[in-house]
Amino acid sequence: MASIPLSSDAVKAVKLDLTKRFNECKSGHLSEALAYALGFKTNAAMRDEIVAQGTDPLFFFVDEERFLKRLNDFGYLVTGPFNFGPEEDSVMRETECMYAYQIEYKTKRQKAWRNLMVHTVNEALRRRLFSLRPFDNRWPGNEDRNTTHTFDFTFPTGDIGRVELHDIGYCEVSVDVVINPRIELAHPAYHATLKDCDAVGMTWVERKEGAWIQSALDSFRCNNTFLNKLLDLNVEPLGYGDRGIVK
Template sequence: MLKEITNQGDDPMYFFVCEERLTVRLNELRYPIEKGFYFDTEDIEGMRETLCLRSFDIEYKTKRHKAWRNLMVATVNEALRRRIFSLRPGDNRWPGHDERTIRSRFEFDFVLPTGDAARATVDDIGFDELAIDAAVNLRKQMVFSGYYANLKECDAAGTTWLERQTGAWIQSAVDSFKCSRILEQKLLAMEVEPLGYGDKGRVRM
């Protein structure tokens, strides 16, 4: 893990670590760990929690909830890949992020793993938290928030908030999600790496 971080240079994005998976792997390699391995965030610089205690109250039980989760995780991951922001508190990098006006919102287009065209907006809403909207297959200019989008404007739209002050996780906003049935099936089948609300582990940055 530390070698991978070093390979990213002086500006690493993040490296997801899961103690449960590491414990299983150590036992497979015949390094018996009975009580489980634990990364001490106080001893490792840059380690951040990705598990919010409130996540235990949330379950993605329906196909709709899981499709929303996949869309938002894919959007956040794409923004991280482009280094539009990082998971560090206050680390915004898009042009005009410090203007604190409507113009400080940043918009970018990308393609989902499904092949569908998506548009995202990112905005700093204070306290190191970001508001992130995503819309798929736009037919009109996206409205201010995914909460107010409708299926006449696009095939899917959703909103989330990315916490970066007390940890790094995506906050649940499944009630913001609108999606056509055809696209819902494609989003459900989409594979995304976890960096979401309720994903247990930590990230090293």
């Protein structure tokens, strides 16, 4: 599955490609189907969200199954396989690591790590501290590769997450988070124990080959109380894949 920034220009570019591939479909139907693929009930609802996103939009998934279903609802007999996929200079980002099929979140700890890191990466994206585009770091002082950026935010559980961002090269951003830190530590995710906090986790955001988090499942420490809180959370990534190999 791919994702695009939710802007008028990006939607128009994708729509132009669709008119070439589905030239038997009416323009208005393609617009409605594309809006549905992006997660909206109607094209009007999508346009409202484009306005709300402003000049620096987040990325939204474009779902092939939803796109084809909506076209079929309009009476077109279209079937797969069909994939939204980035081409050279495309506005799209691929969100599925080619090795993603090897990674499953089966255990409680694996699922908890996934929820922890998706929530954390989502928050950094919402704050526009970096984007899913290659090299697009925005935190203060990001021009110096040796600097890190730290911020705190509140999880839906009411717990405090302390996050550290760092550019590690190759278009990757390391994202480390400590939950409810009780002492000050340099590079807390590397040094914190469960005496110092309730949980700690790390990942690396891939942005060169596509957009996904690398599944660093062995980077996770968590007490049972917060683990159960994480398992109760329902969170989806903001336009990136939630699994990928660690390079």
